Amino acid sequence: MLKIENLHVSYGGIRALRGISLEVPDGKIVTLIGANGAGKSTMLRTISGLVKAESGSIKWNDKELVGLSIDKVIASGIAMAPEGRRVFSDMTVLENLRMGAYLRNDKDGIEKDIQRVYELFPRLKERNWQLAGTLSGGEQQMLAVGRALTSRPQLIMLDEPSLGLAPLVVQDIFAIIREINKTGTTVLLIEQNANMALKTADLAYVLETGNITMSGTGAELLVNEKVKEAYLGKHKN
Amino acid sequence: MSRILPYLLSGISVGGQYALISIGYTMVYGILRLINFAHGDIFTVAGLLMVYAAATMPLYISAPLVIILTIILGVLVEKVAYKPLRTAPRMSVMISAIGMSYLLQNTMWYLTGGLAKKYPTLPWISDKINVGGTTTSRVTLITPFLTVILVIFLVMLIKKTKIGMAMRAASRDFETAQLMGVKVDSVVSFTFIVGSGLAAVGSMLYFTNYATVTPVVGAMPGLKAFVAAVFGGIGSIPGAVIGGFIIGICESFIKGASWTTFSDAFTFGLLIVILGVKPTGLFGESLTEKV
Ligand SMILES: Nc1ncnc2c1ncn2[C@@H]1O[C@H](COP(=O)(O)OP(=O)(O)OP(=O)(O)O)[C@@H](O)[C@H]1O
Ligand SMILES: [Mg+2]
Numbered sequence: 001m002l003k004i005e006n007l008h009v010s011y012g013g014i015r016a017l018r019g020i021s022l023e024v025p026d027g028k029i030v031t032l033i034g035a036n037g038a039g040k041s042t043m044l045r046t047i048s049g050l051v052k053a054e055s056g057s058i059k060w061n062d063k064e065l066v067g068l069s070i071d072k073v074i075a076s077g078i079a080m081a082p083e084g085r086r087v088f089s090d091m092t093v094l095e096n097l098r099m100g101a102y103l104r105n106d107k108d109g110i111e112k113d114i115q116r117v118y119e120l121f122p123r124l125k126e127r128n129w130q131l132a133g134t135l136s137g138g139e140q141q142m143l144a145v146g147r148a149l150t151s152r153p154q155l156i157m158l159d160e161p162s163l164g165l166a167p168l169v170v171q172d173i174f175a176i177i178r179e180i181n182k183t184g185t186t187v188l189l190i191e192q193n194a195n196m197a198l199k200t201a202d203l204a205y206v207l208e209t210g211n212i213t214m215s216g217t218g219a220e221l222l223v224n225e226k227v228k229e230a231y232l233g234k235h236k237n
Numbered sequence: 238m239s240r241i242l243p244y245l246l247s248g249i250s251v252g253g254q255y256a257l258i259s260i261g262y263t264m265v266y267g268i269l270r271l272i273n274f275a276h277g278d279i280f281t282v283a284g285l286l287m288v289y290a291a292a293t294m295p296l297y298i299s300a301p302l303v304i305i306l307t308i309i310l311g312v313l314v315e316k317v318a319y320k321p322l323r324t325a326p327r328m329s330v331m332i333s334a335i336g337m338s339y340l341l342q343n344t345m346w347y348l349t350g351g352l353a354k355k356y357p358t359l360p361w362i363s364d365k366i367n368v369g370g371t372t373t374s375r376v377t378l379i380t381p382f383l384t385v386i387l388v389i390f391l392v393m394l395i396k397k398t399k400i401g402m403a404m405r406a407a408s409r410d411f412e413t414a415q416l417m418g419v420k421v422d423s424v425v426s427f428t429f430i431v432g433s434g435l436a437a438v439g440s441m442l443y444f445t446n447y448a449t450v451t452p453v454v455g456a457m458p459g460l461k462a463f464v465a466a467v468f469g470g471i472g473s474i475p476g477a478v479i480g481g482f483i484i485g486i487c488e489s490f491i492k493g494a495s496w497t498t499f500s501d502a503f504t505f506g507l508l509i510v511i512l513g514v515k516p517t518g519l520f521g522e523s524l525t526e527k528v
């Protein structure tokens with residue numbers, strides 16, 4: 001379980017997170033929704049160690065993550081597909097997946113997990129040897145998710161996996177997120193597409209300018225008037 | 238042919254030496270986006286170390302020892318001058334590099350008293366041999382082969398091994414490489430190990446052709462190796478190697494045409510032309526690719 005308490009993060013003078021507390025229980029899909037600049041990416045980047053926390057604590061299976069180097073955080077069973085895909089453009093699809101498993105040494109296990117990614121994303125299998133930079137946007141997003149899976153994480157963090165994708169592909173991606181979760185992987189999902197995210201999530205948090213303003217099950221927030229108005233594009237009559 | 242051959246031979250040989258030095262520039266740039274101005278001085282230090290080592294030890298001990306000491310120096314320079322500035326603006330790191338370069342130079346002045354030190358005659362390597370009617374030293378023949386072997390080895394290392402893959406990932410996207418669990422510090426250290434090691438090998442091949450080593454004598458070949466790296470497309474290893482050979486051969490022919498005075502001017506003229514016509518060099522990545 002991931003348990004965050006009173007987390008503060010600043011960039012220079014800008015306070016991006018102002019005392020966040022949230023929980024990600026094992027085996028669940030948890031989503032964090034919020035407007036542009038609310039601090040969603042900052043949250044994930046702080047968990048992974050890319051950004052330093054100012055104060056507060058991030059407990060992962062009762063172990064403190066604040067202050068750990070990034071590779072230690074990753075080694076503890078957390079993987080992240082960053083915002084904007086960020087695939088290694090001059091490496092092949094297969095090499096990208098191998099990079100995801102960089103910290104692992106069990107060759108057979110890695111091969112098995114790469115095959116599993118290929119089962120989830122048959123498109124990637126066909127494009128095994130293609131340079132990642134030449135993939136379409138949707139394929140790159142699949143690769144970014146696949147790459148995060150090959151480390152065989154306990155917790156996978158996805159930063160806007162549906163960004164810029166066609167509606168049908170978005171459906172696919174969400175189906176795969178559920179699929180990943182079914183095999184026991186905990187998912188922490190950031191989304192602009194609040195509708196899909198809330199439908200998929202067991203638990204949801206709403207982030208506004210660095211503060212959590214609402215939380216509840218996905219179903220609860222989906223019918224919440226304030227959420228409807230601000231994030232689902234539905235107005236009260 | 239017999240008139241051209243000696244110039245071609247010496248051009249290829251000097252080119253190989255430039256190539257070995259330029260790999261250090263290009264690899265460090267590829268990872269840190271930093272021109273390591275101290276690299277030419279590390280090359281010179283390797284020359285001086287050989288002067289001292291060869292005075293008391295046989296070649297089969299002194300050569301590996303010099304390579305190891307040069308590697309330690311290279312890694313140390315990184316830890317002291319660049320690592321603390323990992324997140325600093327690029328201009329600060331550049332100033333630190335220039336400072337490091339002068340520090341090394343001045344330390345050499347201090348230790349040698351500014352006197353030219355006689356470079357040892359390395360057994361076998363310095364022997365005179367006859368190629369197609371021209372007399373030359375064995376090093377002229379060895380250099381291109383050794384260079385090509387080392388480069389092939391290096392390219393395989395980067396293509397096939399885990400640390401090589403980590404290097405490629407980090408040179409593209411530092412942050413995402415870290416998210417895969419790559420320890421950037423180890424990758425950077427590895428880069429300096431390879432670059433300094435090759436510079437040490439290059440220095441042995443280079444100084445064998447010269448009588449003495451002074452603290453500033455490495456500046457010129459260092460600069461030319463840098464031009465070679467830019468010419469080939471900084472960041473690209475094959476580019477740096479080809480750049481090194483082209484510059485070496487061109488210089489040698491210019492000298493052969495008794496325009497020796499212009500050979501340096503040629504190299505730097507070339508730099509200006511490349512920067513004007515194709516700033517990314519022969520094999521350079523386009524600058525927009527790095528997001
Ligand atoms: N490296 C940085 N330096 C300075 N400010 C930053 C940096 N990264 C983010 N910020 C600021 O922190 C705030 C939160 O940014 P963050 O990227 O976490 O938002 P987000 O919720 O992910 O937004 P989006 O939905 O647009 O991705 C923003 O005001 C942003 O400008
Ligand atoms: Mg974001």
